[in-house]
Amino acid sequence: MYVLGIESSCDETSASIVSDKKEILSNVIYSQIKEHESFLGVVPEIAARAHLEKIDKVFKKALQDANISGEEIDAVAATSGPGLIGGLIVGSTFAKTISWLYKVPFIAINHIEAHALCARLTENINFPYLLMLMSGGHCQICIVHSPSDIEVIGKTLDDSVGEAFDKVAKMLNLGYPGGPQVEKFAKRGDSKKFDLPKPLCTNFSCDFSFSGLKTATRIISENIKSDQGKYDLCASFQQTVVDVFKYKIKSAIKFAKKQGINISSIVIAGGVASNTSVRTAIKEISIQNNLPFFSPPVHLCTDNAAMIAWLGVEKLKMNETSSLDFSPRPKWPFEHKISI
Numbered sequence: 001m002y003v004l005g006i007e008s009s010c011d012e013t014s015a016s017i018v019s020d021k022k023e024i025l026s027n028v029i030y031s032q033i034k035e036h037e038s039f040l041g042v043v044p045e046i047a048a049r050a051h052l053e054k055i056d057k058v059f060k061k062a063l064q065d066a067n068i069s070g071e072e073i074d075a076v077a078a079t080s081g082p083g084l085i086g087g088l089i090v091g092s093t094f095a096k097t098i099s100w101l102y103k104v105p106f107i108a109i110n111h112i113e114a115h116a117l118c119a120r121l122t123e124n125i126n127f128p129y130l131l132m133l134m135s136g137g138h139c140q141i142c143i144v145h146s147p148s149d150i151e152v153i154g155k156t157l158d159d160s161v162g163e164a165f166d167k168v169a170k171m172l173n174l175g176y177p178g179g180p181q182v183e184k185f186a187k188r189g190d191s192k193k194f195d196l197p198k199p200l201c202t203n204f205s206c207d208f209s210f211s212g213l214k215t216a217t218r219i220i221s222e223n224i225k226s227d228q229g230k231y232d233l234c235a236s237f238q239q240t241v242v243d244v245f246k247y248k249i250k251s252a253i254k255f256a257k258k259q260g261i262n263i264s265s266i267v268i269a270g271g272v273a274s275n276t277s278v279r280t281a282i283k284e285i286s287i288q289n290n291l292p293f294f295s296p297p298v299h300l301c302t303d304n305a306a307m308i309a310w311l312g313v314e315k316l317k318m319n320e321t322s323s324l325d326f327s328p329r330p331k332w333p334f335e336h337k338i339s340i
């Protein structure tokens with residue numbers, strides 16, 4: 001079975017063919033970095049136009065790379081929220097057209113759920129697992145019971161972690177996209193140079209807050225003139241985020257134990273999961289707790305259509321398809337219970 005995935009929720013236009021045998025036959029990603037970099041962030045209108053311009057080329061290339069024809073597609077899965085509405089309309093309308101043309105099911109995909117399930121595409125991971133989701137728009141700890149039952153046990157009360165990385169990059173003028181730049185600068189800095197706050201790290205809660213950390217970093221950044229100062233501030237900021245994650249993962253493991261939930265493993269996902277210090281720290285906690293650690297390969301952590309196609313495969317197996325009337329949702333929260 002072949003599922004076509006389409007991703008267009010932010011600044012990547014991507015199409016991928018994934019099989020139910022976990023083969024990624026193609027994963028074509030057109031990144032709009034060049035279109036947005038002079039603005040130091042994503043401009044929604046420019047993003048929508050770029051998706052419209054590229055989507056059919058990216059789709060054709062995905063078929064070509066996979067060496068299959070359109071007639072061989074068994075279903076079309078497209079990100080239908082959350083995200084920037086212009087891009088969501090372009091991607092989901094394109095997918096619905098393919099679905100109508102080849103008379104195959106359309107599957108509306110929640111982008112965040114796709115990040116959450118992505119590690120199962122490359123690894124054999126059993127439910128339930130503990131998921132630390134860290135992207136540009138979200139920061140959540142979840143227990144993934146099944147593809148359609150994701151229990152959120154902690155979430156950010158203000159900014160997402162990716163947003164905090166991006167804002168630190170902006171205040172230090174490091175360019176766009178911010179996260180990878182902060183990581184690059186952090187490699188040359190002293191992580192103990194600045195003592196930054198670690199919000200909500202005293203009460204065993206699994207919730208996050210990054211706005212205070214961001215403000216504290218901003219105040220220090222105003223007096224930084226040298227490159228070494230920037231390296232040190234990036235290193236201190238990144239280390240603080242790592243410490244917060246370590247604390248939160250430990251709290252989440254305790255929570256799962258207390259609830260009698262026997263988690264199989266710890267999984268990380270989302271763009272910030274491509275950060276080496278973050279990956280290493282969470283892996284250490286997993287080892288200390290005798291839990292296997294899984295993370296999608298770096299190119300599947302950031303936005304891509306293979307994760308969309310894969311969730312399409314999982315949903316198709318459960319007969320969860322969508323109507324062509326499905327309207328894209330710029331906001332599409334998890335509709336699952338929140339335990340804490």
Ligand code: KG4
Binds near residue numbers: 134165
């Ligand atoms: O999951 P993603 O590609 O898009 C969303 O769904 O939001 O995540 C993008 C976020 C951005 O905030 C970006 O700066 C951050 O992930 N990011 C990183 C790294 N690579 C991407 N943050 C820290 N270190 C990285 N290496």
Ligand code: ZN
Binds near residue numbers: 111135136303
């Ligand atoms: Zn994403």
